[in-house]
Amino acid sequence: xxxxxxxxxxxxxxxxxxxxxxxxxxxxxxxxxxxxxxxxxxxxxxxxxxxxxxxxxxxxxxxxxxxxxxxxxxxxxxxxxxxxxxxxxxxxxxxxxxxxxxxxxxxxxxxxxxxxxxxxxxxxxxxxxxxxxxxxxxxxxxxxxxxxxxxxxxxxxxxxxxxxxxxxxxxxxxxxxxxxxxxxxxxxxxxxxxxxxxxxxxxxxxxxxxxxxxxxxxxxxxxxxxxxxxxxxxxxxxxxxxxxxxxxxxxxxxxxxxxxxxxxxxxxxxxxxxxxxxxxxxxxxxxxxxxxxxxxxxxxxxxxxxxxxxxxxxxx
Numbered sequence: 137x138x139x140x141x142x143x144x145x146x147x148x149x150x151x152x153x154x155x156x157x158x159x160x161x162x163x164x165x166x167x168x169x170x171x172x173x174x175x176x177x178x179x180x181x182x183x184x185x186x187x188x189x190x191x192x193x194x195x196x197x198x199x200x201x202x203x204x205x206x207x208x209x210x211x212x213x214x215x216x217x218x219x220x221x222x223x224x225x226x227x228x229x230x231x232x233x234x235x236x237x238x239x240x241x242x243x244x245x246x247x248x249x250x251x252x253x254x255x256x257x258x259x260x261x262x263x264x265x266x267x268x269x270x271x272x273x274x275x276x277x278x279x280x281x282x283x284x285x286x287x288x289x290x291x292x293x294x295x296x297x298x299x300x301x302x303x304x305x306x307x308x309x310x311x312x313x314x315x316x317x318x319x320x321x322x323x324x325x326x327x328x329x330x331x332x333x334x335x336x337x338x339x340x341x342x343x344x345x346x347x348x349x350x351x352x353x354x355x356x357x358x359x360x361x362x363x364x365x366x367x368x369x370x371x372x373x374x375x376x377x378x379x380x381x382x383x384x385x386x387x388x389x390x391x392x393x394x395x396x397x398x399x400x401x402x403x404x405x406x407x408x409x410x411x412x413x414x415x416x417x418x419x420x421x422x423x424x425x426x427x428x429x430x431x432x433x434x435x436x437x438x439x440x441x442x443x444x445x446x447x448x449x450x451x452x
Contacts, residue, residue, distance in 0.1 A: 137273035137274060142446050142449065146277075146315075148268065149280070150315070151308075152267055154305065156265075156267075157301040157304035160284075161301040164266075167263075167292070169198070170243070171216050173218070174190075174193055175203060175219045175242075176200065176202040176203065176220045177204075177205045177220070177222065179205050179228050179231060181224070181275050181348075182247075182282060184349050185286055186202035186220070188343070188434065192296070193293065197294065210234060213242045218242065219243065220289075221234070221244055221247065224265070225248070226249075226252075231255070235259070239258060246258075246259035248263070249265050251264050266281060267282075274357060276438075280435055284435060287300050288300040307426065307435035314422070314443070315443075326448065328419035329384050329386055330384070331384035333361065334361030334362055336383065336384065336385045337354075337385070337441065339391075341366050341367075343388060343434045344366050347364035350388075351363050356445075367393050367397055371393070379404060383401065384407050386440070387415070389412040390433060394415070402417055412428075
């Protein structure tokens with residue numbers, strides 16, 4: 137793992153997004169809608185993306201759920217079951233083990249960034265998320281590419297009217313904007329979030345993966361304490377920390393429950409950075425083109441945390 141390589145991986149996202157958009161527009165994969173349930177299996181960032189996709193699949197009327205690959209009471213195989221096995225590098229021992237009962241019975245689809253693995257070969261079908269090599273050793277682009285591909289699949293199977301190729305093009309422009317203007321916002325944001333007790337990331341339920349992935353980036357590279365919370369749930373499970381800690385929060389805006397969380401943080405003089413909307417009292421606000429679109433937001437906002445993580449990791 138290398139912070140400079142991580143920085144290079146982040147910088148390539150606009151390019152890889154546009155390539156993925158072109159591929160999806162051309163029909164890079166075509167899977168028939170399943171008659172039965174869809175089980176999404178994964179660990180780490182793969183599971184984060186799977187959790188978001190499962191919500192969109194349920195919105196399309198499909199009985200879909202995301203599960204830890206390690207769950208002992210896992211999914212039962214069946215002829216009408218479709219398993220979306222998500223593993224960016226194909227090397228997840230847990231996910232490889234989880235699909236074994238399904239092989240030869242359920243339809244098993246590998247969703248991966250490396251199609252040449254034994255994991256991919258063992259599945260009935262393979263979807264390449266086309267994130268490209270991540271030389272920094274951190275699954276950053278592969279997370280957002282996996283999310284985009286799973287949302288494209290949800291769209292093909294009848295989810296709400298979402299245009300993933302168009303969203304990817306807008307997100308590519310948004311990421312370019314954030315990268316080009318990083319000198320204007322990154323030092324202040326990194327300083328505001330760098331507290332003595334850690335960093336907390338909040339996001340709406342439908343974009344919870346953004347918070348989970350962002351907290352992971354802060355842990356994985358610079359090895360800083362960081363955790364994620366759904367914005368509405370925050371008032372029930374995390375608010376207590378604002379009373380005793382130097383609480384630093386990265387808020388991905390857009391939940392109708394932003395208000396209660398912000399009110400508690402204002403009362404207890406917490407420090408937060410808002411991304412995606414102008415929020416009074418923020419230590420800093422980060423905006424980008426298309427930040428009012430939740431699909432564009434979830435494909436873009438994690439780059440804020442990634443750049444903060446890379447800066448801390450590099451010792452800046």
